Amino acid sequence: MPSQDAVIAKRTADDSPDTGEIRELAAAAGYEVVAELTQTRPPDSSLQFGRGKAEELAETVAETGAGVVVFDNELTPTQTVELAETCPAGTEILDRHRLVLAIFEEQAGSKRAELQVERATLAWTLPRIKERTEEQAMNKFTESGTRYYDVLDRIDELDRKLSSLADEATARRERRREEGFEFVALAGYTNAGKSTLLHRLADDLDYETSGADHSDLDATAEIEDRLFETLETTTRRATIDGHRTLVTDTVGFVGDLSHELVASFHGTLSETESADCLVLVADASDPPAELREKLETSFELLADTEGELLPALNKADVLDGDELAERKAVVAAVAEEFGTDSAAPVPVSATEGRNLDALRERIAGCLSDRRDFELVLPNDGDAMSLVSWLYDRASVSDVTYRGGEVRIEFTAAESVAERARSKAESLEAVR
Numbered sequence: 304m305p306s307q308d309a310v311i312a313k314r315t316a317d318d319s320p321d322t323g324e325i326r327e328l329a330a331a332a333g334y335e336v337v338a339e340l341t342q343t344r345p346p347d348s349s350l351q352f353g354r355g356k357a358e359e360l361a362e363t364v365a366e367t368g369a370g371v372v373v374f375d376n377e378l379t380p381t382q383t384v385e386l387a388e389t390c391p392a393g394t395e396i397l398d399r400h401r402l403v404l405a406i407f408e409e410q411a412g413s414k415r416a417e418l419q420v421e422r423a424t425l426a427w428t429l430p431r432i433k434e435r436t437e438e439q440a441m442n443k444f445t446e447s448g449t450r451y452y453d454v455l456d457r458i459d460e461l462d463r464k465l466s467s468l469a470d471e472a473t474a475r476r477e478r479r480r481e482e483g484f485e486f487v488a489l490a491g492y493t494n495a496g497k498s499t500l501l502h503r504l505a506d507d508l509d510y511e512t513s514g515a516d517h518s519d520l521d522a523t524a525e526i527e528d529r530l531f532e533t534l535e536t537t538t539r540r541a542t543i544d545g546h547r548t549l550v551t552d553t554v555g556f557v558g559d560l561s562h563e564l565v566a567s568f569h570g571t572l573s574e575t576e577s578a579d580c581l582v583l584v585a586d587a588s589d590p591p592a593e594l595r596e597k598l599e600t601s602f603e604l605l606a607d608t609e610g611e612l613l614p615a616l617n618k619a620d621v622l623d624g625d626e627l628a629e630r631k632a633v634v635a636a637v638a639e640e641f642g643t644d645s646a647a648p649v650p651v652s653a654t655e656g657r658n659l660d661a662l663r664e665r666i667a668g669c670l671s672d673r674r675d676f677e678l679v680l681p682n683d684g685d686a687m688s689l690v691s692w693l694y695d696r697a698s699v700s701d702v703t704y705r706g707g708e709v710r711i712e713f714t715a716a717e718s719v720a721e722r723a724r725s726k727a728e729s730l731e732a733v734r
């Protein structure tokens with residue numbers, strides 16, 4: 304990561320500029336923020352800031368010796384060039400999108416994340432290349448279009464690779480479903496505490512001992528007070544009120560990102576789309592207005608999910624009763640705005656482990672109906688293999704051997720019990 308000094312810049316049209324998030328993003332990218340300049344006025348087409356403010360920015364960069372200017376506004380190619388020319392030579396000019404891409408690039412730890420970041424970067428560059436090539440074509444300086452079409456080809460290639468990875472993920476999910484797993488996803492704004500919550504919910508399981516291949520399940524999900532700590536989904540097993548679930552931790556959201564960027568991370572969003580229960584983790588320690596804004600972004604992004612959306616207010620430990628009540632009202636208001644009739648949010652503290660049973664109960668309420676079943680089998684080797692099959696797919700509460708028989712009591716979804724029954728019948732038939 305670059306360890307460089309940066310000057311933050313932000314312009315808003317009519318209200319006073321808030322630089323909280325862009326500062327955090329800059330920190331996540333490894334920059335040290337040494338100064339900040341803001342302005343309230345309509346955008347200037349060549350400099351974003353007004354000329355006077357842009358000159359002040361240049362002076363600040365010179366005084367602080369900062370190597371980078373981070374604009375919270377989106378900059379056009381012209382603005383980027385003109386700002387760079389106004390500032391001391393060599394100053395790098397970044398906007399919010401460039402910054403987020405830089406963080407993603409640095410954080411991408413898996414093949415899929417790398418492909419997604421490359422795609423996002425190219426999608427972001429494409430209209431800019433087009434603009435430039437058109438200008439050049441008009442000036443008859445160069446032949447037009449080659450680079451543009453090269454980029455388009457590469458995007459197609461990346462899409463093909465990503466979609467084959469997505470197919471693999473879908474096939475893997477289907478296999479897991481056949482094994483009796485249900486899916487829970489943790490989604491929400493970056494730094495809300497999703498990874499911390501995953502650690503709390505996950506079973507402390509040694510995957511190897513279960514006999515099945517769990518090489519797709521990771522042992523860790525990093526927890527860090529930093530934006531975009533998690534850039535790839537992490538899945539762990541968790542037993543939630545008797546339900547055998549796979550809980551997936553996802554990439555955090557951030558506001559004001561282009562659709563291309565969000566779409567590039569569709570792979571991770573698709574895991575949330577197919578989850579049976581989607582826990583929307585919100586940071587209750589945010590001030591109400593910020594909480595509202597983040598929830599609106601999250602609800603928008605999660606509009607297409609199949610499973611039930613369950614809002615959880617994390618970090619409840621840092622609030623008193625009145626503050627918490629205020630946050631709950633914000634969640635209820637936003638949920639209603641989006642026509643989600645999800646019940647009241649569950650306040651939790653992932654770090655302190657508070658109220659997690661209530662959360663588990665609510666998650667279980669979103670999952671399939673499970674019932675108690677009983678199977679009686681002849682006691683032989685084949686029956687034993689069915690017993691171990693059931694251990695992998697259901698909660699087995701009792702196994703008793705009497706005479707030549709084995710009696711198995713278990714709790715499972717109807718579909719799993721159905722398959723156990725037909726296996727049992729074929730055993731009987733063989734005898």
Ligand SMILES: Nc1nc2c(ncn2[C@@H]2O[C@H](COP(=O)(O)OP(=O)(O)OP(=O)(O)O)[C@@H](O)[C@H]2O)c(=O)[nH]1
Nearest residue numbers: 494495496497498499527528531532533555653654
């Ligand atoms: N006070 C308090 N802090 C919490 C709680 N849960 C998480 N945190 C802190 O919040 C920070 C972010 O936690 P993470 O679990 O990394 O958040 P995340 O949602 O996975 O973040 P990304 O991976 O960046 O999307 C860490 O410093 C956690 O220790 C909580 O219940 N209470």
Ligand SMILES: [Mg+2]
Nearest residue numbers: 497498532533
């Ligand atoms: Mg995380």
